[in-house]
Amino acid sequence: MPELTKKPTEYYFKAVKLNQLDDSLQQEIKLKCGVDVETCMECGKCSGGCSNTHIFDITPRQMIKLIKMGREEPLLSMDSLWTCVSCQLCVDRCPSRIDIPRVMDYLREKACQQGIKPTREQVKLFNELMLGSIMKTGRVEESLLAVKFNLKTGNYFKDADLGRQMFFKGKLKAFGPRVKNLKKIRQIFNDTIQKEG
Amino acid sequence: MNVAYFPGCSLQGMASEYDKSTRLVCKHLGINLEEIEDWNCCGATAAHSLNHLLSVSLAARNLDLAKKMGLHLVTAPCAGCYGRLKAASYELKNNSEVAEKVSQIIGTSVPIEPEVKNLLQLLVESIGTPAIAEKVVHPLKGLKLAAYYGCLLTRPNQVTQFDDREMPVSMDLLLQALGAETVNWAHKTECCGGGYAASETDIVIDLGGQILESARAAGADAIVVACPMCQTNLDTRQKAIGAKRGIKYHLPIIYFTQLMGLAFGYTPRQLGFKRLLTEPFSLLKAQGLA
Numbered sequence A: 001m002p003e004l005t006k007k008p009t010e011y012y013f014k015a016v017k018l019n020q021l022d023d024s025l026q027q028e029i030k031l032k033c034g035v036d037v038e039t040c041m042e043c044g045k046c047s048g049g050c051s052n053t054h055i056f057d058i059t060p061r062q063m064i065k066l067i068k069m070g071r072e073e074p075l076l077s078m079d080s081l082w083t084c085v086s087c088q089l090c091v092d093r094c095p096s097r098i099d100i101p102r103v104m105d106y107l108r109e110k111a112c113q114q115g116i117k118p119t120r121e122q123v124k125l126f127n128e129l130m131l132g133s134i135m136k137t138g139r140v141e142e143s144l145l146a147v148k149f150n151l152k153t154g155n156y157f158k159d160a161d162l163g164r165q166m167f168f169k170g171k172l173k174a175f176g177p178r179v180k181n182l183k184k185i186r187q188i189f190n191d192t193i194q195k196e197g
Numbered sequence B: 001m002n003v004a005y006f007p008g009c010s011l012q013g014m015a016s017e018y019d020k021s022t023r024l025v026c027k028h029l030g031i032n033l034e035e036i037e038d039w040n041c042c043g044a045t046a047a048h049s050l051n052h053l054l055s056v057s058l059a060a061r062n063l064d065l066a067k068k069m070g071l072h073l074v075t076a077p078c079a080g081c082y083g084r085l086k087a088a089s090y091e092l093k094n095n096s097e098v099a100e101k102v103s104q105i106i107g108t109s110v111p112i113e114p115e116v117k118n119l120l121q122l123l124v125e126s127i128g129t130p131a132i133a134e135k136v137v138h139p140l141k142g143l144k145l146a147a148y149y150g151c152l153l154t155r156p157n158q159v160t161q162f163d164d165r166e167m168p169v170s171m172d173l174l175l176q177a178l179g180a181e182t183v184n185w186a187h188k189t190e191c192c193g194g195g196y197a198a199s200e201t202d203i204v205i206d207l208g209g210q211i212l213e214s215a216r217a218a219g220a221d222a223i224v225v226a227c228p229m230c231q232t233n234l235d236t237r238q239k240a241i242g243a244k245r246g247i248k249y250h251l252p253i254i255y256f257t258q259l260m261g262l263a264f265g266y267t268p269r270q271l272g273f274k275r276l277l278t279e280p281f282s283l284l285k286a287q288g289l290a
């Protein structure tokens, strides 16, 4: 089983003063993602269904609770941001249809914007390299991406055996067709980075 | 019928057998797939996990290109691409603020049309299993299969509006129409670990392991998939999972379109069976299918 990096008790069960709760994070999430967590009834079905709750430091239900309590800092540094597999089980089981994966994405994006160090840097790195490939060619070149990732992580021989097998199966092919209108792709990247900060 | 085809990056790379078998099977069933001209990556996990607006915009450009080709229906065989395209199309319809921003970025009116369907959905809804059964020349008799849908074909159900979210049956019925038997099992829509194959391999070994074990315990000879990420995770990590669990697995991970092609009379070579890492030939030969 993958390792649990932090115990939830480290920040979740700190005492809170009920007269000092603030709903600004809850309002922000409503405004920015269109997700209203007010209707959460704390039933825990999201956490019960979640694919990776057994390795989460903060479970989906706890995450919603912390949003209501306005406790942003544990949310932006939680390990769950980097182990959520976006499987959509939580939102599908939620009786209130609270879009937890969307909130997860929002919090991750915010954490990155604030320069908060991810608990699993290699996950962020992989995604950044993938975006780099899309920006450059409009598409993802899987084999180049794998090579770049291994070079950057200094893990030169990760999956080398597997790589060899896949090569002989013709599965690793560099330089597939690219997007022709690359100007448009670059412009989409520039505009969205500007708009989202 | 004319349908806009979004192959996606995996199908032009690691999963070219999925692309090949999709094109053959669709042609056989009278579906004319028109590849979206100059399509770009759907944005995948990378975009939605780091920049939401980018993720919707990349998907929206593809929908817009399909619309410009005069097509009203888009299909994507990859469940990941399908998930991104469908989520974007849902958001553009239901969130006017995002729609406004995206239309500025893309530089056209918001592509509300066309509708997005995953390939399995297109085949079972637009052609139907009875019509598919009529085309079968080599029934897949004797194969015991675990139909594996993964996360994104059915979830979130509010967006996909397809089949049962956790106990779907469409692929089972399709495989039965081809003459195969399907097993009852609990992991039809559990997650395989998705995009963590390289960056958090342990997650794939954990989640993928639960799926392999469930299929084996149910007595399946092979797992049938509709997603290149599911295929790659379950196939390439099968040895590592076996080592971890102390069980030797031999479960070929086969695309449903490859099995359709086989039942329609195409050869394993035409359908790219030899590209699967966990070799499927002993199983096919035992049933006289190869």
Ligand code: SF4
Binding pocket: A039, A040, A041, A042, A043, A044, A045, A046, A047, A060, A061, A064, A093, A094, A095, A096, A097, A098
């Ligand atoms: S399933 Fe929904 S309502 Fe229940 S605890 Fe989770 S978010 Fe709250």
Ligand code: SF4
Binding pocket: A046, A049, A050, A051, A052, A053, A060, A083, A084, A085, A086, A087, A088, A089, A090, A091, A100, A101, A104
């Ligand atoms: S999307 Fe993330 S939080 Fe929701 S069930 Fe899946 S792994 Fe858990």
